[in-house]
Amino acid sequence: MTDYGHDLLFGTFITPIAEQPDRVVALAQLTEDVGLDLVTVQDHPYQARFLDTWTLLSVIAASTSRVRVSPNVANLPLRPPAVLARSAASLDLLTGGRVELGLGAGAFWDAIAAMGGARRRPAESVQALTEAIAVIRAVWNVDGGTVKVDGQYHRVRGVHPGPAPAHDIGIWLGAYKKRMLGVTGRLADGWLPSSPYASPEQLPAMNATIDTAAAEAGRDPAAVRRLYNISGTSGRGDGFLAGPPAQWAEQLAELTLRQGFSGYILSSDDPDTIRRFAADVVPVVRDLVSTGRSATATPATPAALATPAGPAASAAAAAGITPTPDDGVRRSSERVWDESARPSAPPPDPSLIYRPAQRAAGQHLIDVHDHLRSELRTVRDLVGQVAAGTMSAGGARAHINTMAMRQNNWTLGAYCESYCRVVTTHHTIEDISMLPQLRRADPGLAPVIDRLSEEHHVIHDVLERVDRALVALVSEPDRIGEVQAAVDLLTDALLSHLSYEERELVEPLARFSPA
Structure with a gap:
C-alpha cells in the first residue's frame, strides 16, 4: 500500500444522546475549540434514545464556525436519497461548505422495517446504495438537466436538480464486505470504516479491494480518501491505540504512510479524552507524517x-x-x-x-x-x-x-x-x-x-x-x-x-x- 498524499483530518464521533442534548452540542463545540477538523454523529433513526442526526448536525453547524460536520454514517434505507441530497446541499450552503456525507447501506433490518423502511438482503442493500449515489450526484449537478435514475430500488424521474452545494461534498462509505468495498472504489470519495469492525491487520486487504475496483473503473485509487473511526485506551499496552499518546501517534502515522489513511475520527464522549487527543496525539501525527513524506521525496543534491x-x-x-x-x-x-x-x-x-x-x-x-x-x-x-x-x-x-x-x-x-x-x-x-x-x-x-x-x-x-x-x-x-x-x-x-x-x-x- 502507499501514502496517497491527502491532507490530514482529525475529528470526533459523538453519541447523539437525547437526554443530554446540551452536552452533545458542547462536545461538538469542544472539538472546534481544541483545533480538530470534523464532528461526526452516528445515524440510527429507529433508536428512541438518540437525537435525530440531521437535525443535530444542523444545530452543531450553527453552533460552530469552522469544523466540518458529517453523519457517520447516514442510514440510507430511512433517508430517501433525493431528499438527503437536498438536505446536505442546503446545510453546505448555510455553513459555507462545511458538510460531508457519510453513507451506509443499512443494518438492523428489523428496526428499519419497524420504522417503515424496506427490509433488504445484503446484495439488495448494496444495489440500492449504488442507485442512491447516482440520485444524490444528479440532484447536486445543476448543469446536468432533469434528474432521471431508473433503478430497481430508487426511481427518480423529472426532478429538477439543485440546489448545488457550496463545495464538492465528499461521499464517504462505511464499507467492510467485498461488494461494498468495490462500490467504494468505483463510486465514492472516501472510505470510512471503524476500528472495532476493521482492525489494522484487516485494512491492507480491504484497501487493496478498493484500489482494484477504482483502477478497473478507470479511477486513480488516490481519489478515494481513507478515514478511520478509532477508539482506544491510555496505558502501557502493546496493542493498537492501547498505550501512551506517543504510541498512538506512531501507529496512526504508520497507517498514513503505509496504508494511505488521512482521517482519524475519535469515538469518545469524554471531554478530557478529546482534549488529550488534540493536544498530545494530533500534533505528533502531523509531524511524523510530514517527516515521512519529506524523507520519501527525492532530495536535492x-x-x-x-x-x-x-x-x-x-x-x-x-x-x-x-x-x-x-x-x-x-x-x-x-x-x-x-x-x-x-x-x-x-x-x-x-x-x-x-x-x-x-x-x-x-x-x-x-x-x-x-x-x-x-x-x-x-x-x-x-x-x-x-x-x-x-x-x-x-x-x-x-x-x-x-x-x-x-x-x-x-x-x-x-x-x-x-x-x-x-x-x-x-x-x-x-x-x-x-x-x-x-x-x-x-x-x-x-x-x-x-x-x-x-x-x-x-x-x-x-x-x-x-x-x-x-x-x-x-x-x-x-x-x-x-x-x-x-x-x-x-x-x-x-x-x-x-x-x-x-x-x-x-x-x-x-x-x-x-x-
Whole structure:
C-alpha cells in the first residue's frame, strides 16, 4: 500500500444522546475549540434514545464556525436519497461548505422495517446504495438537466436538480464486505470504516479491494480518501491505540504512510479524552507524517542547492538542506531585539556524510516552520477581513486562539517540545525536547539555544499584544490600526526568528539524529 498524499483530518464521533442534548452540542463545540477538523454523529433513526442526526448536525453547524460536520454514517434505507441530497446541499450552503456525507447501506433490518423502511438482503442493500449515489450526484449537478435514475430500488424521474452545494461534498462509505468495498472504489470519495469492525491487520486487504475496483473503473485509487473511526485506551499496552499518546501517534502515522489513511475520527464522549487527543496525539501525527513524506521525496543534491550566506547556512546546505532565508523585509518601525547580536553555531566537521533519515530530521524543522508561516498568513488575512468589515474582532480572535502558534507556550519552548521533536521517518524520540537535547549533544550550541529561548519569550509577548489589541477593538472599532501594527510586528519577529532558528539548527538536528 502507499501514502496517497491527502491532507490530514482529525475529528470526533459523538453519541447523539437525547437526554443530554446540551452536552452533545458542547462536545461538538469542544472539538472546534481544541483545533480538530470534523464532528461526526452516528445515524440510527429507529433508536428512541438518540437525537435525530440531521437535525443535530444542523444545530452543531450553527453552533460552530469552522469544523466540518458529517453523519457517520447516514442510514440510507430511512433517508430517501433525493431528499438527503437536498438536505446536505442546503446545510453546505448555510455553513459555507462545511458538510460531508457519510453513507451506509443499512443494518438492523428489523428496526428499519419497524420504522417503515424496506427490509433488504445484503446484495439488495448494496444495489440500492449504488442507485442512491447516482440520485444524490444528479440532484447536486445543476448543469446536468432533469434528474432521471431508473433503478430497481430508487426511481427518480423529472426532478429538477439543485440546489448545488457550496463545495464538492465528499461521499464517504462505511464499507467492510467485498461488494461494498468495490462500490467504494468505483463510486465514492472516501472510505470510512471503524476500528472495532476493521482492525489494522484487516485494512491492507480491504484497501487493496478498493484500489482494484477504482483502477478497473478507470479511477486513480488516490481519489478515494481513507478515514478511520478509532477508539482506544491510555496505558502501557502493546496493542493498537492501547498505550501512551506517543504510541498512538506512531501507529496512526504508520497507517498514513503505509496504508494511505488521512482521517482519524475519535469515538469518545469524554471531554478530557478529546482534549488529550488534540493536544498530545494530533500534533505528533502531523509531524511524523510530514517527516515521512519529506524523507520519501527525492532530495536535492548539495551541488544543486543555493547556499545562503553564513557558515551555519553553508553547513546546512552541505547536509543537503536549505533553510528559509530572511528576506529582510520589515513592516514595523519597532524592533523587539538586536539581530546583529545573534550568536552562530560552531561549524561542523566538513567530512561528515548525512544519511537520508538524518536530512529528514533537519528538513522536519523547516516543514513545521512552514506551517507556522502559513498560520501567520492566515492571521494577516483575518485582520484584513476585520479591517474590511467582513469579520468581527471577536471572530478573528477566536480563530487565532485555535492556532498552533497561539496554543503552544513559547515562553517554555513548548512549541519545540511538542512539534519539533527529533524524528526519523516513523518514530519520535519521546519526551525529549529539541533544545535541551541539542545542548547536551553539542555544548558549543549553548549560546544559540539561549538566544532562541529568549526570543521565544519575546514572541509570546508579541502574541499577547495582538490579542490585547483585538480585545480593545471589540469595544472601540476605530482602533483597527493598533491591531494591524501589532500583526506587522508579529510578522517581523516571527519570520526573522524562524529563519534564524533554521539557519543555526537544521544541520545539528541532522547531525545528531539517528542515521
